[in-house]
């Protein structure tokens with residue numbers, strides 16, 4: 659199996675605080691990899707570095723074999739590496755469908771997504787984008803709220819819409835940063851099921867930061883535990899939960 663993301667010996671400090679410390683992680687293509695760790699472990703900082711939001715002080719990052727260490731976020735977006743947070747929050751005064759149509763897309767027409775949904779004759783680019791947005795709405799079972807103003811959607815529906823916006827850009831890898839936060843249990847199951855379908859049916863790779871252990875257990879293999887800016891251990895959720903060092907550093911002290 660190939661690694662679609664390879665982070666090697668990355669370090670990052672903010673002032674005197676070393677937040678990422680000689681950290682190396684690999685994300686296998688086609689996996690849903692979890693990234694967990696106590697508050698302040700450096701998870702979001704590592705996401706920001708991978709997604710090109712700010713540079714590492716040292717180390718390298720490869721995406722699909724290409725050195726992306728110095729490539730900014732907007733270029734990574736077009737290469738298919740997306741962070742949910744990176745995509746603007748919903749435009750509350752526009753409908754759910756219009757929100758999807760706002761995502762800058764790749765008009766190649768040869769994307770995995772288009773191949774999957776086999777849209778009919780495309781008469782114009784706008785019609786194609788609209789059709790694609792409708793397919794995304796359909797995929798996520800949001801048809802009943804497609805004309806609703808995004809600002810009126812529930813927390814969980816907004817998260818589904820956020821996932822939908824990543825789909826509009828035909829990603830290869832999606833970095834999900836605490837997508838379960840504020841989502842009720844029923845919609846959380848929809849969110850989990852949709853992430854699994856995107857992984858299995860469309861081949862998306864996911865790297866997931868999550869404090870919700872239930873979600874991590876259902877979705878992720880492997881799970882990487884970050885502590886004080888470096889990898890403490892990596893394994894299946896069972897291995898992680900049975901690892902004494904992890905229990906001590908994470909489950910023992912954190913009430914998540």
Ligand SMILES: Nc1ncnc2c1ncn2[C@@H]1O[C@H](COP(=O)(O)OP(=O)(O)OP(=O)(O)O)[C@@H](O)[C@H]1O
Pocket residue numbers: 672677695696697698699700701702703704
């Ligand atoms: N832009 C910044 N400037 C200064 N310090 C920062 C900055 N971003 C993060 N930090 C610090 O880096 C450390 C790691 O933060 P980070 O958000 O990456 O951790 P985390 O594992 O995602 O935590 P949480 O689970 O609470 O979200 C924290 O001590 C935080 O205060």
